[in-house]
Amino acid sequence: MTNKVTLTQFIIEHQRELQNASGTFSVLLNNIATACKEISHLVNQGALVGVLGSAESENIQGEEQKKLDIITHDIMVRSLNWTGCLAGMASEEIDETISIPGQYPKGKYLVLFDPLDGSSNIDVNLTVGTIFSILRCQEGLEPTHEDFLRPGHEQVCAGFVLYGPSTMMILTTGHGVNGFTLDQEIGEFILTHPAMMIPEQTSEFAINMSNQRFWEKPVQRYVEECLQGVEGPRGKNFNMRWLASLVAEVYRILTRGGLFMYPYDFKDPTKAGRLRLMYEANPMAFIIEQAGGACSTGRERILDIKPSAIHQRVPLVLGSKAEVERVVAYHLES
Ligand code: MG
Ligand code: MG
DSSP: OOSOOBHHHHHHHHHTTSTTOOHHHHHHHHHHHHHHHHHHHHHHHGGGGTOOSEEEEEOTTSOEEEHHHHHHHHHHHHHHTTSSOEEEEEETTOSSOEEOOTTSOOOSEEEEEEEEETGGGGGGTOOEEEEEEEEEOOTTSOOOHHHHOOOGGGOSEEEEEEESSSEEEEEESSSOEEEEEEETTTTEEEEEEOSOOOOSOOOEEEOOGGGGGGBOHHHHHHHHHHHTGGGSTTOSOOEEEOOSOHHHHHHHHHHHOOEEEEOOBSSSTTSSOSEEIIIIIHHHHHHHHHTTOEEESSSSBGGGOOOSSTTOEEOEEEESHHHHHHHHHHHHHO
16 A cells, blocks of 8 residues: 555644644544554453453443453553543543543543443454544533533544454544554554445344344334335345444444444333443444434434433434434334
8 A cells, every 4th residue: 555644644634624623632532542552452462461351340330341341441541641632531431520630731622432342242252442532621621520411413523443353443523434444563543444435225234133022113113124125115135233332333334334223122111222322322423424324312313412411321223324214204203
């Protein structure tokens, strides 16, 4: 490959397009990239360095923590807290927001992250990832809870890193979506997938079918119509995919189109959904919309939700625009 564009070069060239972005923005993204390279190395080494398996603890959401959930959280925090770019952080693994230690200056960004998405897959050697969302806040001040609870359309940047056969970073700053592949030889993310767009035509859907009996009617209807194939109202055959890893599902949709759903269900009616708004649904919605797709709860655009809590859960329907619109229409009809 000639004329390799590194992530650093890309960010510095493109931050000029971003309103109010300064050098600190590229410092922040570079340090996220560095943290993710370290995580990529650990995930790759796996059992060789003793990082697999359970930590024998639970996070705030009552989910079993893997050793790597805790290790990757620590890597993100210590890679970012000293940079002077951030006023605060929030992580899937910690109940409260994370303050910047007193010896470091406070910057004008907030970062929210899921340090290891799909971590239930780690012991079976399937694709996992890191998801991050960046918001603006007032520079130099200790952020309040309200500063974090901003709707997704206020994100200035969102991305995720995929630890799969290749390590990749997918990034948006609101000017389209670009994909970078980690060149392990030189230790740099290289632009390999410029201007990613979700194919409009699709015949794939992804949903956890084992929850079927708990779904609401509109979701039952959508899936039933797909399953009827050429004989049904859709007039074509569909394939089903289920990777149980949001990062992997979203990457597949970015490259091949399709629909992913983790809808509201009656399995535990007290939970609004499974996935978390602030560091899973919002960053993915920003990326999906920038790639020409759509992202909804089934009733409301994800990016318009006014968050009420850092660890708030939401139903999630994302992917090719026409398919998401169909699911939303079925919700409106019922
Ligand atoms: Mg996750
Ligand atoms: Mg996680």
